Amino acid sequence: MLLVPDAVELILSETEALPAQRLTFQAALHHTLAAPVAAREPVPGFRASIKDGYAVLSSDGPGEYEVAFEAFAGAAPRALQPGTVAYIGTGGPLPEGADAVVQIEDTAFLGADAGGAKRVRIIKQVSPGYDVRQVGSDMAQGETVLTAGQHVGAAEVGILATVGATEVEVHRKPKVAVLSTGDEVCEPGAPTLQLGQIRDANRAMLLAAAAATGAGVADLGIARDSAATVEAALDRAIAEGADVLLTTGGVSMGDKDFIKPLLERRGTVYFGKVKMKPGKPLTFAKVPVPEQNRSLLVFGLPGNPVSSLVTFHLAVVPCLRKMEGWEEPRLRRLHVRTAMPIKMDPERPEYHRAVATWARPEGAAPGAVCGELVAASTGGQISSRLLSLRSANVLLEIPQASGMLPAGTLVSALLIGDLSAMPVPEVPAITTLPS
Ligand SMILES: Nc1nc2c(c(=O)[nH]1)N[C@H]1C(S)=C(S)[C@@H](COP(=O)(O)OP(=O)(O)OC[C@H]3O[C@@H](n4cnc5c(N)ncnc54)[C@H](O)[C@@H]3O)O[C@H]1N2
Ligand code: MOO
Numbered sequence: 228m229l230l231v232p233d234a235v236e237l238i239l240s241e242t243e244a245l246p247a248q249r250l251t252f253q254a255a256l257h258h259t260l261a262a263p264v265a266a267r268e269p270v271p272g273f274r275a276s277i278k279d280g281y282a283v284l285s286s287d288g289p290g291e292y293e294v295a296f297e298a299f300a301g302a303a304p305r306a307l308q309p310g311t312v313a314y315i316g317t318g319g320p321l322p323e324g325a326d327a328v329v330q331i332e333d334t335a336f337l338g339a340d341a342g343g344a345k346r347v348r349i350i351k352q353v354s355p356g357y358d359v360r361q362v363g364s365d366m367a368q369g370e371t372v373l374t375a376g377q378h379v380g381a382a383e384v385g386i387l388a389t390v391g392a393t394e395v396e397v398h399r400k401p402k403v404a405v406l407s408t409g410d411e412v413c414e415p416g417a418p419t420l421q422l423g424q425i426r427d428a429n430r431a432m433l434l435a436a437a438a439a440t441g442a443g444v445a446d447l448g449i450a451r452d453s454a455a456t457v458e459a460a461l462d463r464a465i466a467e468g469a470d471v472l473l474t475t476g477g478v479s480m481g482d483k484d485f486i487k488p489l490l491e492r493r494g495t496v497y498f499g500k501v502k503m504k505p506g507k508p509l510t511f512a513k514v515p516v517p518e519q520n521r522s523l524l525v526f527g528l529p530g531n532p533v534s535s536l537v538t539f540h541l542a543v544v545p546c547l548r549k550m551e552g553w554e555e556p557r558l559r560r561l562h563v564r565t566a567m568p569i570k571m572d573p574e575r576p577e578y579h580r581a582v583a584t585w586a587r588p589e590g591a592a593p594g595a596v597c598g599e600l601v602a603a604s605t606g607g608q609i610s611s612r613l614l615s616l617r618s619a620n621v622l623l624e625i626p627q628a629s630g631m632l633p634a635g636t637l638v639s640a641l642l643i644g645d646l647s648a649m650p651v652p653e654v655p656a657i658t659t660l661p662s
Contacts, residue, residue, distance in 0.1 A: 228502040230576065235545055237497055238511055239556060242524065242549045245399040245470065252387035255379045257441050258397035259552030264373040266390045269363030274321040275300075277358040281312040281334055281347060282325035285355045291337065294345040298322055312347060321359055328358035366390065376554040398552030403437035403543075404469035405430050406447040406460045408476040408486070409530060414449070428532045428613060429475040436539050437473070440547050445469055452477065454485045461493065465516050465523055470550060472523055473543065476530030478508040486510060486527040494525070501542075502627075504575040505534035505610035509542060531610035537578050537622065540643045558641040563602040563621060565636050571628040580605045580619040583640060584649045602640060620644030 229237070247261035276282065282298060287309060295311040298304035300318035307313050307324035315321070315328060333351035340346055366372055372386050373379075379387075379397065387395060407430040415426045427449055434444045445467045450456040457477070464472040477484045478499070487510055490496050494514035501509045510527030526543050528535040540558065548556035563583045571577065581602035591597050602623060605615045621640035625632060632638070 228500050229498050231501060231503050231541055231578075234498060234501045234509070234511070234542060235557065238524075238542055238546050239549055241497065241511075241513060242546045244552045245401060245550050247396040248399050249394050250397050252384055252393050252395055255387070255395050255397050256381075256384055258379050258400065260373055260375050260377045260379065260395060261398050261552060262396040263371045263375050264387065264390065264392045264395060266366040266368060266370050266372050268391075269368040270366040270389060271360050271362060271364070274362060275360045276315045276317055276319045276321060276328045277360055278328055278330040279317050280315060280328050280330040280332075280358065281349065282307060282315040282319075282321050283312045283327055283329055283349060283353065284309050284325055285327040285353050285357065287312075287349075288352055289349050291346055291348050294347055296322075312349065326355045326359070327353045329353055330358060376552060378553075398550070400442055401470040401547050401550040402443040402445060402468055403434075403471045403473060403547070404445040404447050404464035404467060405433045405437065406457075406464070406472065406474045407449045408452065408457060408474055409449070410452045412449050412476070429528070429530070429535045432532065432536055432613075433473050433475065433528070433539060436536060437543075437547070440544060441551065442471075442547055447472075452485065454489060457485050458489055458493075461489065461514065461523075461525075465514075465519075469523060471543070471546065472514075472525045473528055473539070474525070475528045475535045478510045478527040478529055480508075490514065490525055490527065494522070499527075501538075502575050503538075503541070504572050504577040505529070505531060505608075506538040506541070506578075507534075507575065509534075509538045511542065529610070532613045533580075533608075533610040533615055536613075536616055537580070537610075540622065541578065541641070544643075558643065560624075561600055561621065561640050561642055562637055563600040563623070563640045565623070565632060565634055565638055566601050566603040567634050569604060569623070569625060569632040569636075571625055571630060571632055573629045574627065576627045577608070577625040578622040578641070579608060579625045580615045581621050581623050581640070582618050582648065583621045583646065585646070600640075602638070618644075618648060620646065620648065 292312045297314040298319045299316045304322040307322040313322050329349050335348040337346040407427045411424050412427045413424050437444050447460045450460045477486045487499050490512035494512050496512040499510045508529045512525045514523045528538050545556040581604050583600045583602045586601040587598040624639045
């Protein structure tokens with residue numbers, strides 16, 4: 228049986244980045260660039276003052292000077308004659324003839340003389356270029372400011388705006404269709420449940436998980452346990468332009484497990500089992516869509532709610548990341564110390580749900596540089612117990628073995644959430660400067 232890392236490699240080898248589309252720089256937020264972006268002009272495009280102060284010819288040196296004129300940001304100044312200075316604002320263009328700026332704090336304003344000319348005493352000797360941003364010192368003309376594969380966040384939107392790249396090439400985001408299967412599965416809002424019925428947790432959860440990756444989603448509803456209804460849903464996914472179909476339930480060994488035979492008939496099943504806990508019946512297939520010259524990737528996720536979301540993180544997330552252009556689509560791995568003993572499974576490696584936070588040893592001196600990521604188990608790990616995923620931000624990679632893993636063991640963990648639930652450290656300054 229395949230192990231998870233091998234399954235992920237197989238999935239990635241069958242997944243391609245989606246084609247590029249042109250979007251405005253603002254609509255490109257949370258997309259991945261498909262082409263590099265270069266600065267079309269230098270930034271700054273002129274010698275700009277870093278301070279409010281006086282533009283000077285540095286070789287004039289300290290002394291009393293006439294303030295010949297004022298050079299503010301946004302206006303082209305006159306040329307400066309030696310022996311005079313010009314008032315300049317932060318970001319203002321340095322006048323020709325000036326080569327440095329003396330900040331206000333290093334000057335004394337002397338008022339106007341009898342003729343009305345303003346005068347100032349320059350106190351500090353500055354060298355050429357002092358408090359001046361040279362042309363292209365932030366971004367050189369033609370410099371690559373963003374590379375293909377770069378994720379566009381807020382800073383990147385600002386960089387695009389700075390260089391005037393108001394339209395960019397980004398990868399299209401995948402569209403994910405989600406189908407629940409099972410005669411026992413009811414809408415979450417069902418007023419009452421008959422014996423054996425359950426509310427559909429998986430569909431809303433997987434739609435949310437797909438949307439959280441930035442993918443588009445399509446809700447295919449609940450299919451009854453019949454090959455025909457499931458096949459009709461597969462065709463609906465294709466008709467709606469889905470790139471990926473997620474089904475839940477019906478992939479195990481039961482009589483009503485229609486998913487694998489259907490996928491075998493319509494396409495290629497790459498695997499129908501993975502040696503993992505939870506999620507053993509995870510199925511991955513490709514269904515050709517010849518009339519659209521493409522394929523639909525299908526993940527048959529197990530029906531147990533925990534198994535469906537854990538397999539989504541482990542198998543589907545890397546696939547979606549590759550589609551949207553990530554250069555490294557695999558989940559990030561951390562090392563964490565277990566906060567409690569963890570029971571191991573002798574038959575399958577387990578992806579144990581846990582909450583990782585940064586922890587400092589008890590009694591650590593305030594400000595002492597110490598601490599590490601510590602993972603607390605979410606409790607009972609049976610694959611029906613969705614509470615085992617509540618607030619979980621890591622999946623501990625627990626090896627296949629008998630017995631207990633003692634508390635305090637350093638284990639590898641895959642990041643499935645963020646670390647923002649961490650406590651705020653009590654002492655902010657932990658940086659010790661070299662003496
Ligand atoms: N004889 C065997 N039986 C089972 C095996 C096996 O190897 N041999 N594997 C077990 C494992 S492991 C898992 S995981 C499950 C997966 O089964 P299916 O994917 O076929 O899922 P179902 O049987 O349809 O349902 C399992 C479970 O999950 C509940 N469920 C289903 N859909 C939803 C939904 N949308 N929302 C909430 N809960 C859902 C369902 O009621 C069942 O309780 O198979 C084991 N069996
Ligand atoms: O693989 Mo199943 O998810 O253990 O219950």
